[in-house]
Amino acid sequence: LQKNITIHELAKIASLSPSTISRALRDNPMIPESTRLSVKEIAVKYGYRPNSIASSLRSGRSMITGVIVPRINRNFFSNLIGGMEEVLFEAGYTLLIFQSHDTHNNEVAGVRTMLNMRVDAVFMSLAAGTLDSSYLNELSEKKIPVFMFDRVDDSLPFSSVKMNDYEAAYLCTRHIIQHGYRKIVHFSGPGHIMVYRERKRGYLDALAESGISKYKPLIINNILTREKGFTAMHELLKSPEKADAVFSASDFSALGALLAARQSGYSIPDDIGIAGFANEPFTGFLQPGMTSIDQNPVEMGKTLARLFLQGDLKEVHRRVIPSKLIIRDSTLKPA
Amino acid sequence: LQKNITIHELAKIASLSPSTISRALRDNPMIPESTRLSVKEIAVKYGYRPNSIASSLRSGRSMITGVIVPRINRNFFSNLIGGMEEVLFEAGYTLLIFQSHDTHNNEVAGVRTMLNMRVDAVFMSLAAGTLDSSYLNELSEKKIPVFMFDRVDDSLPFSSVKMNDYEAAYLCTRHIIQHGYRKIVHFSGPGHIMVYRERKRGYLDALAESGISKYKPLIINNILTREKGFTAMHELLKSPEKADAVFSASDFSALGALLAARQSGYSIPDDIGIAGFANEPFTGFLQPGMTSIDQNPVEMGKTLARLFLQGDLKEVHRRVIPSKLIIRDSTLKPA
């Protein structure tokens, strides 16, 4: 058992005081170069490992940040966290992760842990189960900056990084219309989540603008999974006035729709056009490839981290990361 | 600015000593039920948040664990971490994440941070760039338990959770042979990484056992990405004695091979059979679906966490998680 050596012991060895050791190790300019070097040499020689815990307690900065997401195994979140970690690590911060599994209780527990750990920042995307996020105000009261992404609540005074869901949905729907589809159905998510409301709005505006008003918009809520997309599509195909395209707020339900349509003998994109959202890796490997929207999650994560690091605590920043419509064969109806 | 209230202040309010507050909050049985309840009531009323940092410093247990992986945005790792987080959180532990990006330097920096943070456990999968992992011994000297997965180094005295790469590769290769393929090429990874050596061994044993010895095994190393698989497959198709199947140690290079074969006008599975490794989500969505091996990452993550929590520090455990051959159309040659 190798006990960790402390600055007190290093001080004895170097015949200096603990404060000098502390200063030397952190490159305090008051300490002359020569002592700094010799102190560091001794530190290396004796395998000194600074105790971050003690340092945190004394300084009041933990150098720990935390991120709360619904689940980490989604392509969007894991890429975002990856980008975030990269930038934070570079700056000497560590990153704690929590999964809310989309329930409010887990999210609250996660925030409590963040408070107890005295993290220096919280990054989060709200759980679907969170209807009231005002409890997050405790974080601001304790001066812990909060950065939101994806599922944000704009009524709270927190900085956020988002993509323009409205615009992306608008452009995607317009693209679908331009390729000759007319009866376009929209799969949406729970109505209280902002990103889904925004995507819905983009879809509606594109339709309204197109002048194809004789086909009423058709929105089906809460269709985010492969299974629900599959079932919903089968329902649609049975109805008298069939849809000829689906614009889904989720790649997974779009996939379900694609599989259902294919199972019923429809050809994509000839009979039915399909587009999803998020550009999950599989969308590029499907046959035909599925049109989707790349949210640029790595860049979002990096931006979140930088927003925190630049440390302008007073202002609320709302950054918008450009997204990209990825057009693939699933919406390219032959003329 | 709401300063955090401390047990000292709670003590004043409750007319008790700080130690009693501390004990009451942690349900020490010495404290009678009645005081425990009233202390907790006051704590809630005043929004007390226990300072984990201070508690860690004093008790010597940080309740923080850390995980180091090459990158978090791979399906295998994000699922594994997800499973790990779930079990750890349940037990009151937090989880720090680091990405090595497969370089040794990043990995060393990650371990250093773990040491400085005085984590209670480290979970890790070695970076491809790590040739010598003996530096990890500092963790054991400091009595920090290490749990390895996927890319493990069995020469170190650390517990590990793996799948049986040898057996999975053997069974997959045998399956390919049984379906009538004869000239089976194997795409492997860097030779110094155990999992790839094991997969290679399984492939070779299945071939040796099959009696189709007139076709020499053909192994191509360092083919793990889509791009490399694509290029390698094109090379193979140009050579005089063409391969009729690929068993790849990576789904991504298998995908590259599939795309290359298709581009050259070959049909899968009729002309060429293809199987990958890891059961990435996209393998199920390809046309034809790609045969692969499900490593059960969520279960691996949970097992790792439980291994730590059960806390049998003395012994080195080597757990093997069952994997599953997922047979899809890409290896089902018509008779």
Added chain:
DNA sequence: TTGAAAGCGCTAACAG
């Protein structure tokens, strides 16, 4: 340029 002293908030002997 360096050191002494105090204390971050908590836990754990030890004593009562």
Added chain:
DNA sequence: CTGTTAGCGCTTTCAA
């Protein structure tokens, strides 16, 4: 059952 005391290892005044 409860309180007193003494730190965990570090940073940071303040004084020299």
